[in-house]
Amino acid sequence: MINRRIVLAALSAALLVTTPLVAHAQNLPGNIRMVIGSTSTGGDTYQNSAIVAEALSSHLGINIKVDPVGTSEGLKALERDARGTTIMLHHDQIYLSYLYGVPGNDDPFANYVIGPTVAINPGDSFLVPADSPYQSMDDILTAAADGTKVRVAIQPGGVSEIGFTAMRNAAKVRSPGSEENIVAVNTGSQADKNQAMWDDLADVINGSIQANEQFTQLPADDPKAMRFVWITARPATLDQAPEAGMGATTRADFLQYASPATSVTLDGTEDFAFDKEFFLLYNKDMDPALMDAIDTALAEIYAEGEIQKRQAEAFFIPNYLPRAEALEHLSAKSERIGGIINDLKAE
Amino acid sequence: MDFLGLISPLFVLLAIGGTLVGIIFGAIPGMTATMAVAICLPLTYSLGLENGLALLLGLYVGGISGGLVPAILLGIPGTPSSITTCFDGYPMAQRGEGEKALRIGIFASLVGGLISLAALYFFAPALADFAIRFSYVEKFLIILFALTVMAALSSNMLLGIFSGFLGIFVSLIGVYDVTDGGNGHFRLIPPGTDYWLEGGFSLLPVLIALFGLTAILEEAEKGMPKGMSLKQIEVGAHSRFSFSVFKGQVLNLIRSSGIGTFVGILPGVGGSAASILSYTAAKTTSKHPERFGKGEPAGVIASEAGNNGLTGGALVPLLSLGIPGDSTTALLIGAFALQGIQVGPLFIGNNGDTWNAMIVAMIIANLAMFVMMYFAIRWFAMVVAVPKHILYPVILMMCVIGAYTINYGIMFDVWTLLIFGVFGWLATKLRLEVAPFIIGFILGPSAEIYFVKSLESFGDLTIFFTKSWIAVILWVLIIGSVALSIVMARNNRATAAAAG
Numbered sequence: 001m002i003n004r005r006i007v008l009a010a011l012s013a014a015l016l017v018t019t020p021l022v023a024h025a026q027n028l029p030g031n032i033r034m035v036i037g038s039t040s041t042g043g044d045t046y047q048n049s050a051i052v053a054e055a056l057s058s059h060l061g062i063n064i065k066v067d068p069v070g071t072s073e074g075l076k077a078l079e080r081d082a083r084g085t086t087i088m089l090h091h092d093q094i095y096l097s098y099l100y101g102v103p104g105n106d107d108p109f110a111n112y113v114i115g116p117t118v119a120i121n122p123g124d125s126f127l128v129p130a131d132s133p134y135q136s137m138d139d140i141l142t143a144a145a146d147g148t149k150v151r152v153a154i155q156p157g158g159v160s161e162i163g164f165t166a167m168r169n170a171a172k173v174r175s176p177g178s179e180e181n182i183v184a185v186n187t188g189s190q191a192d193k194n195q196a197m198w199d200d201l202a203d204v205i206n207g208s209i210q211a212n213e214q215f216t217q218l219p220a221d222d223p224k225a226m227r228f229v230w231i232t233a234r235p236a237t238l239d240q241a242p243e244a245g246m247g248a249t250t251r252a253d254f255l256q257y258a259s260p261a262t263s264v265t266l267d268g269t270e271d272f273a274f275d276k277e278f279f280l281l282y283n284k285d286m287d288p289a290l291m292d293a294i295d296t297a298l299a300e301i302y303a304e305g306e307i308q309k310r311q312a313e314a315f316f317i318p319n320y321l322p323r324a325e326a327l328e329h330l331s332a333k334s335e336r337i338g339g340i341i342n343d344l345k346a347e
Numbered sequence: 348m349d350f351l352g353l354i355s356p357l358f359v360l361l362a363i364g365g366t367l368v369g370i371i372f373g374a375i376p377g378m379t380a381t382m383a384v385a386i387c388l389p390l391t392y393s394l395g396l397e398n399g400l401a402l403l404l405g406l407y408v409g410g411i412s413g414g415l416v417p418a419i420l421l422g423i424p425g426t427p428s429s430i431t432t433c434f435d436g437y438p439m440a441q442r443g444e445g446e447k448a449l450r451i452g453i454f455a456s457l458v459g460g461l462i463s464l465a466a467l468y469f470f471a472p473a474l475a476d477f478a479i480r481f482s483y484v485e486k487f488l489i490i491l492f493a494l495t496v497m498a499a500l501s502s503n504m505l506l507g508i509f510s511g512f513l514g515i516f517v518s519l520i521g522v523y524d525v526t527d528g529g530n531g532h533f534r535l536i537p538p539g540t541d542y543w544l545e546g547g548f549s550l551l552p553v554l555i556a557l558f559g560l561t562a563i564l565e566e567a568e569k570g571m572p573k574g575m576s577l578k579q580i581e582v583g584a585h586s587r588f589s590f591s592v593f594k595g596q597v598l599n600l601i602r603s604s605g606i607g608t609f610v611g612i613l614p615g616v617g618g619s620a621a622s623i624l625s626y627t628a629a630k631t632t633s634k635h636p637e638r639f640g641k642g643e644p645a646g647v648i649a650s651e652a653g654n655n656g657l658t659g660g661a662l663v664p665l666l667s668l669g670i671p672g673d674s675t676t677a678l679l680i681g682a683f684a685l686q687g688i689q690v691g692p693l694f695i696g697n698n699g700d701t702w703n704a705m706i707v708a709m710i711i712a713n714l715a716m717f718v719m720m721y722f723a724i725r726w727f728a729m730v731v732a733v734p735k736h737i738l739y740p741v742i743l744m745m746c747v748i749g750a751y752t753i754n755y756g757i758m759f760d761v762w763t764l765l766i767f768g769v770f771g772w773l774a775t776k777l778r779l780e781v782a783p784f785i786i787g788f789i790l791g792p793s794a795e796i797y798f799v800k801s802l803e804s805f806g807d808l809t810i811f812f813t814k815s816w817i818a819v820i821l822w823v824l825i826i827g828s829v830a831l832s833i834v835m836a837r838n839n840r841a842t843a844a845a846a847g
Contacts, residue, residue, distance in 0.1 A: 035755075041388060041678050046681060050392075050685060067756065069754060069755050070546075073546065102531040103522070104522065155525060155526065157525045157531060158525070186528050186529075186803075187800075188527040188528035188529075188796075189526065189527075189670075190670070191664075192528055192615070194668070194670070195479065196804075201482075201804045210689065211669055211691070214692050214694070215692060217693055218693075223476070224692060246689065247693070313687045314687050
C-alpha cells in the first residue's frame, strides 16, 4: 500500500538521482570552495578572490564560496581534495615562504599545480615618517653605506620581506658590507608596522598604497604622518593603474617612487622591481580537464572585459595568464628571487 | 548633521533586522557576532555601502549583546566576550534571579553601547591619537592586569593560579605565527601531531567545550531523568527587576563602559579582554569583592557594559587609522574594501555621509537591541523550561556546528571541542579551576606577543617600569589587584577556620 512515507521516499530518491553532482559547465563541480591564503576579509587576497569567484560563478553558473582559512589550512584543504571542489587563491607569498625557509612551508611548485594568474596588487611599498631625515631610497642606502643602522619593519617570510631583501642586496651592490646596516624589525600586521614607526622602533616600514596612502596626506606635524620612499611594482605595471591613482595621490606621483625614478639596484645596472601577483592553485591530482575548464572560463571572462573594471576599482591590475604561462612566469620569478636570497644568505 | 536624511525604511529595517539576527547568533552557544558578520559580508556589495553597513553594525551590536542570554540562563557564554557574565549571571539565575540578571545585563549593554558610541562620535580622532601612545609595553601591562583576575576568581588561589598558567601554556601550543611578528617556529607540539596542532587550539571550541560540553558531561554522569528541566532557574516570580539595582553602580557602569571603549580603541588587545578588564576593575574597587563570582549584580553590570562598550571603541581605530579594533571590525573592513573605499585617518573627513550613516545605524541597533531583548525575556526564559534530555542534545549540536564553522570548516575544531569537554569534566574532579584556565587561554597569546616584542624592541625588563607614566599607572592597578586577591584569600581562610 502506498502511503505518504513511500511517496516521500520515492520523491527524495528521484531528487537525489536527478540532482547532478557534476553537471555544470565543462563538468566542473556545482559547488566549489575557494580557500585563500589569508584569514582576513579586509585584505587584498580576499578582495581578489571575491572578484574572481563572483565572475567565475556567474559565468559558469556554479556556486563558488570564498573561505579565508589562511595558508596552512588552505593547503591542507587543497591536499585533501582532488575532485576539484576545492581550489585555492593566493599570491607570491606561497613560494617566498618556502624560499625564506619559514618552517612548515614546502615547495608549492612541486606539491601543487600552479593555476592561472588573475591580478597584480601594485601597492607594495616602503614608507618613512614625515619628519624622517631620509627623503629617498638613495638617502637610505647612502646612510647604510656610511655606517648608520636603518631599521626596516617587515613581516618576515613573504612579500613584505622581499623588498627588504632587495634593499640589502642594493646596499651590498653599492657598498659591500653595508647590507649589515639594513636591519629587519620583525612585526606582524600592518597595524604593528605602523605602530613600530610611531614608537620610533623602525626608520622605514613596509606598507601598501591602499593601507598607507591616507597617512601620507596628513599634515607634516601630525605624529602619524608618513611619506612613500619606494613602491616595488614594475613601472609597466603601475602604468596600468588608474590615472587618478588612489586618494589624493595620482599615478604620476606613484611612479616617482617606483623604478626608474626611484632606483633600488639589482646588480648595478638593472633595478629590482616586484609585482605581487595573485594566482590559483590546484591539487596535483585534480583532473586536468577541470583545470582547462577554469582556464577557458577565465579567458572568456577577461575577454568580456567586465572583471577588469572591478579589479581597477579596487586598485588591482588585471593580469590573466593561462596556467601553462603562469607556471613558466612564476617559476622564473621564483628562481630569480631565490638567487638573490641565496646570495645574501651566503654572505 | 542631517540625521533624518539618512533614514530610509530599508536602512532602518536592515539595522533592526541585523540586530535581531545578531541577537539570535549571540544567544546560540557556539555562534558569534563575528560569524554573523562573516556570513552577511558578501551581501554588502549588492546592498550598497550605507545599507550594508546598517546590516553589519546591527549584527555586530546584536551579536555582542545576545551572548548574555545563555551566559546567564545556562552558564554557557554565547560569545567569548560574555564569559565574565557567566561568573555572576548564572549564580543569580540559579538562585531564582534569572530575569533580574537578564534585565541588568541588557540595560548595562545599552549604556555601554551608547557611551562608546558617544566616544566614537565626539572623540574618534583624538582617541586614536591617544591609542597610538600604547606600545607593546603598555599593551602587555594591560593584559597582565586582566590576568590578575585569575587569582581573584579562584576558590583556591594556588590551584586557580596553576589553572590559569596551564591555560596560558595550552594557548601557546602551535606555530609562533609570522603574521603575529613571530618566527614561524613550532613549539609545545607533541611529536606526530604537527598536522593538527600547527595552528594551536581555537578559542571558541575551547570556550564552548569548557562551559557547554563539560556541563553536559557532568549532567550525564549524574543521570538525567526524562522530563527534568532547569526548573531551579526560575525567571520572574521572586526576582522582579527594578532600576534601584543600579543604585551605587553608576560609577561601575560608566567605568566599565569606559574600559570597554578603551580596550576597543587599542588594536590587538582583543575583544574578550574588555569584559575581563571591566570585571577585574569592578571587583578590585568593590566594597564587597568577596561577593563576586557568587551572583553579584555588579559583576553582570561590569561585564555587559564592558563588552558592549567595545562596540563603539573598536570602530575608533578602524575609522581613524584603518586598523580594526577587534575580530568583528576586522570583517567590517572587508565591507569597505569590497566597495573600494579607503579606510584611514582621512576617512571621517572624506566620507561624511558614510560616517553619519554608521552612527545612525549604531544608535538604531543599540535601541533595537534594548527593546527586543528587554521585552523578549519571557521568550528567552522558555529555554529553561525545555526538558534537559531535549535541551542538552540541541546545545551539543549547536556547539558542534559552531566549532566547525568558526574557522570556515576545520574538523580539528570539532575534535578540540571534544578534547576540552572531557578535559573540563576531568579538571573539576582534579579541583582545577575552569574560569582561570579559560582566562589564561584567552589572554595568553597576546601576553606572549607583547612581552616578547617588548623585549625585542627595548632590550631589557626595566622597560616595563620605565617606559611611560601609563606603565606606572598600570603597575599600580596590577599591584592593587594582586594585593586584594591576597587579602581576600586570607580573609576566606580566616572565615573558614573560624567556622570550622
